[in-house]
Amino acid sequence: MSSLQVTLPDGSVKSVAPGTSALDIATGISPRLADAAIVAKVDGQLYDLTRPLEADCTLQILTTKDPEALEVYRHSAAHLCAAAVLELFPETKLGIGPPIENGFYYDFDRPTHFTPEDLERIEAKMNELQAKALTFERRLIGKQEGIEKYTAMNEPMKVELITEKADDPFTEYTLGPDFIDFCRGPHVPNTSKIKAYKLLSVAGAYWKGDEKNKQLQRIYATAWFTKKELDDYLHKLEEAKKRDHRKIGKELDLFSIQELAGPGLIFFHPKGGIIRKQLEDWMRDAYLKRGYSLVYTPHVMRRDLWKTSGHANFYSENMFSVMELDDAEYQLKPMNCPGHILIYKDGQHSYRDLPVRLGELGTVYRYERSGTMHGLLRVRGFTQDDAHIFCMPSQIEDEIVNCLDFAKDTLNTFGFTQYKAEISTWDNGASGKYDGEPEMWHLAEGALRKACDRLGIEATVIPDEAAFYGPKIDVKLVDAIGRLWQLSTVQFDFTLPKRFELEYTGEDGKKHQPYMVHRALFGSVERFFGILVEHYAGAFPTWLAPVQVAVLPITSGQNEYAQTVVDKLKDAGVRVHFDARPEKVNFKIREAQVQQIPYMLVIGGREAEAGKVSVRHRRKADLGVVPFEEFLAMVTAEIASKATE
RNA sequence: GCCGGUGUAGCUCAGUCGGUAGAGCGGCAGUUUUGUAAACUGCGGGUCGCAGGUUCGAUUCCUGUCGCCGGCUCCA
Secondary structure (H helix, E strand, O other), X not given: XXXXXXXXXXXXXXXXXXXXXXXXXXXXXXXXXXXXXEEEEEOOEEEOOOOEOOOOEEEEEEEOOOHHHHHHHXXXXXXXXXXXXXXXOOOOEEOOOOEEOOEEEEEEEOOOOXXXXXXXXXXXXXXXXXXXXXXEEEEEXXXXXXXXXXXXXXXXXXXXXXXXXXXXXXXXXXXXXXXXXXXXXXXXXXXHHOOEXXXXXXXXXXXXXXXXXXXXXXXXXXXXXXXXXXXXXXXXXHHHHHHOHHHHHHHOOXXXXXXXXXXXXXXXXXXXXXXXXXXHHHHHHHHHHOOOEEOOOOOEEEHHHHHHHOHHHHOHHHOOOOEEOOOOEEEEOOOOHHHHHHHHHOOOOEHHHOOEEEEEEEEEEOOOOOOOOEOOOEOOEEEEEEEEEEEOHHHHHHHHHHHHHHHHHHHHHOOOOEEEEEEEOOHHHOOOOOOOOHHHHHHHHHHHHHHHHHHOOOEEEEOOOOEOOEOEEEEEEEXXXXXXXXXXXXXXXXXXXXXXXXXXXXXXXXXXXXXXXEEEEEEEHHHHHHHHHHHHOOOOOOOOOOOOEEEEEOOHHHHHHHHHHHHHHHHOOOOEEEOOOOOOHHHHHHHHHHOOOOEEEEEOHHHHHHOEEEEEEOOOEEEEEEEHHHHHHHHHHHHHOOOOO
């Protein structure tokens, strides 16, 4: 038999005997490469390192530096987990076990539940199997034979998957002598490669993600190439826990959720209230600066309105139930759009008036299923910085540019420098679930893309992800520890103008239907507040901090001078806390630090005599003694500039 | 809504194999006048989430229910 020509990434060609594996070639190149190798890429397709090559090909050895290799690695770790589970709990049925961000999960079906102790045992068993360097072996099996085999193995979910998805023949992978799983692969050569993982939690998960199906037990785990990466990740989890807005919200007395009042309903305490006021004031001012009008609409409205808008039909399961009043049925608003539309409709519009931009910080109520609420991030009552723009087709591009520019401004103001944009399109209506004329979709989608181009925003296009009533662009922000949060959204709506028969008089004297754009930048004020808490870990920039300056006299002898300092700060509009308690200054400083107050003014006899203050910053510590007026000028300037540190 | 976990003082948590509970911090009172992250002493404070059941007796065991936590589904 003639030899195979294998082309390597550097262009060199190796001549090898048929049946040679990528691992053989790697070993031939260097033992270090063989050691770092995780998986191979043959003609662009992922291959097990040990799989024999059968034809001329290009070959790339993927090592721990490759993201694709990490996925394979995690997938192999998932198999290791499943093998450990089957050894300890042989009656368990296997679901699926894919790699995910940061690790993998594996779904199992078994009569009793995994306990935290079980997780420890499973992990210990994984370690045991790992140390044996069990090999992953790829096998081909005919589909019919496979179905019979997995039926005999009593693996009903695997049988279902094979029946639905498998090729004929399909691949399966063994791990050691006992474990076998239907799997596309590839895998690492053996378990000695799998070096750093940790089982994290068990959770219920529906088979195939459908809540009509049986609920399985999902083991979540994290897996990394090295112990260090694993430790870093676990450390990051700890860090995220420390930043949890529910924890900080309690520590800093920002907000609460009251059992007596109901879940998903937020109480802003005085300190949270001050911060929220900053967000809202900034947003309202920005509305006015950018040519929006501010409106207010009622919280309950007749059901007839929700029938006209369509919400009573397609959104009813998310709405609070109907209230029967004397004259009619009423319902709490789940969205602000119909209210704004009524304002638009209450009068005639000439093309000269457009665009009309109606903005509101509108509080909406949505029925969220119990078990879905989460602090401030997922609630039943929340306030949208919501606006609706009614405009002519010729105006939509500029309007989208304005919206996105506004979104960028919002992000920058609140200290976010990184973000991602996603355009959701109708994919030429292929799926048939969309409303509106094709030309409207094309025009709107074009406007979204062009607006991004004009602003230099890089946007990913997600086909067939649009709402049925129009395409949209979502902006997601990246926070201080690299997490992604859904924030702003700008959406076209082709349905509501039609349902409400909106119109304007055009240059031609005829009636036309305006385009409608729905947009929210914070998204929800509550959620944005929660994101801010986590982003800053409670250490809000001075302009947002509930208390901006703490004045701390060392003894009561300085109280009088300290009071004048406090008064001048208050006069300048600075939020100041005067701690005149007869406590040690160390104690007062500690309290101010714990409360993340940006500035502490320590005032002793020396400062009082000289009209100075000793400035301590919560992060930079002691900044030294300065004349009070100098500090006042500095802090008021910092506040006015909305510096985010 | 579903699966699992959980609920003890304002907060963080311990405890009771069934005999109505304890610490630290915080609060209050007094003492301490203090120089850049916790002074000292004393005193209060809990129908052990709620409702039933078992029991002579339940915070503890059982059932139901509500909230919270981790997920699933859904989503701003």
